[in-house]
Amino acid sequence: PSLSHTHRRPRLMRPELLSNARLWATASTTTRPAEQATVPATAGSESGLRLARFAGSAFAALGSTSQAKAAAKTGRLAVNGQLAEPARLLVAGDEVTLSGGRALPSALQDPKQVAARAAALEHDGFRIWFEDDELAVVHKPAGVHSKPYRGARHLEAALPALLGPPCRSTIDALPAPSAVHRLDCRVCGLILVAKTRDAAAFLAGELAARRVTKRYRALLAGGIGGGGDPFEVREAVGGRPSLSIFKSIEATPHLQLGQLTTADLEPRTGRRHQLRLHAAALGAPILGDDLYGAPSGGGAGASLYLQSTEVRVAHPSGGGGAAAVHVKAPEAARFARRRERARMGWEWERRHGGRRAGDIRMVEWGGRREGGARSHEIGRGAARSAAVAMAAAG
Template sequence: MQEYGVGVFPSVPTKSAWKKALKKKRVKVNGHLAHTSTFLKGGEKIELSLAEEKPSSKTLIFDLKVLFEDDYLAIIHKPAGILVSGNSFKTIANALPQNLKPSHLSDATKPQPVHRLDYATTGLLLTGKTGASIRKLNQLFKEKKVQKVYYAATIGKMPLSGKITDPIDDKPAESHFETIRSVSSKKYGYLNLVKLDPKTGRRHQLRKHLSTMGNPILGDKTYGKEGFILMGKGLYLHAYSLEFIHPFTGEHLKVTDDLPERFTKIFGEL
């Protein structure tokens, strides 16, 4: 039942949303409450009842820089110091409706981020504006058809390039890196501008992989070296580019987001 429902109702575009609807007892099959284990043979009548959303008494006023937008999707710049989604009021998800144009398509829905960036990470975030778009974009990520490039400032001497394949949470993980520039530093020995190409999408993957190498990201309070934690400047990790084929128009999209000034102060312009 959990697998079948995705895509049937535009208002429930993802597996997690469908699972929540089942858990909240909002789905019936032939008049009976459905569960994640309900088996479908075909020909059943499926009903979805969603509680009316009460309009929020508060509106999040938070300006976002929009780098690409059409009726299907949008790509925005995520600043540091804000969650992408969650139970907090101040999230990118809550700021999207005030920053994006409403979609004119029949399955338009509240804009929704389709991947994650850490609280302290800056850069490009892809969002869907329709039920079909959210499903298609999630599928592109699942099939590894979205190419992502990050830049980080790392500590210590590094090889010119390489591949890191240490498992994360007992799951396969793979990150490729290329050292673009290195500068000497009194405090850190070396600081490096590193281009990163994650082939998998594990939680904190790039931060963990670089820390495992002995080259943690500058400003990383969780995976950094003791005595080398940079306070007050944030995490030097930036989601620089997204590249994929638009799932509805067939357009080849490649969007970039310039390095923040704190990077260029150390390494100069790309």
């Protein structure tokens, strides 16, 4: 092996990373008074009311089920004086107590380790698009989980070094910045992060009410029709009604697939893998999606051409009024590189491969018009696909 491989130069770490991690660790020692809430008579064990769900709505200091789960796992939630697991079933009259401690998760207790993880994340393309005392909008690189997952690398393990702690109110600050929604590990792009309890509760409410706009850029393996107009996809996901808006932006000829479609996608509901499933249902799965039908040729874990490029949400301080955070990010450079490779392959084959441009036809299909938008009604297991016909030369 060469010298460069046996003696790697250590990754440079900005001093601010360690400073931020230490500030978050210090702020986590600030406590607030304990709070109590009684389970109302309308909630019994037959309703399946669990501790995390109840505490997330009963305590403004938590504001969401995920924050309540974290509080229970760090010993801050008790039922009738006894520490309880997040999945504990509650009955009417149970007394739930939220202690005032702000225990920092064990993975974040060593500022040097947090800063090292942050430096690695920056090297992979992490970027802050917006930040203030209450929230942030950041770019999550592909290959990183949004939240803790089976010991794998995740975004939240580095956020205390990457984001400054809120200076407005340390009492209201979360123990560490928290992603309020998820992106799949292989998906890159914009993600909302809360820095205070009030912001976490507000953003969770906006997401639940579907008042957060999120748009994605994708490369699809095939044509989707629509003529450049947005259209609806209403394929159920996991037996639940689901809605996405698809819009074709650009068509690129591709020798094997017939066509690559650059498209903007907007999920109106939030089901797991919704956009990936809806693209596959159209017969044009997302390029690189080896789970739903369009491997990119790079093997398992290769690039998935899906990126969160736009997010718009009301700001917590605006109370849902005029104040809003709106971030639009450009598509990753690899999208353009993939399109250019497809064009070059097409042109080379057209000139030298014995095929003519007219030999490959890209047949688009359309759906019926509904209210000015094209709507594709897709039955389970009977999705219509874009037809690609390739005739032999001569």
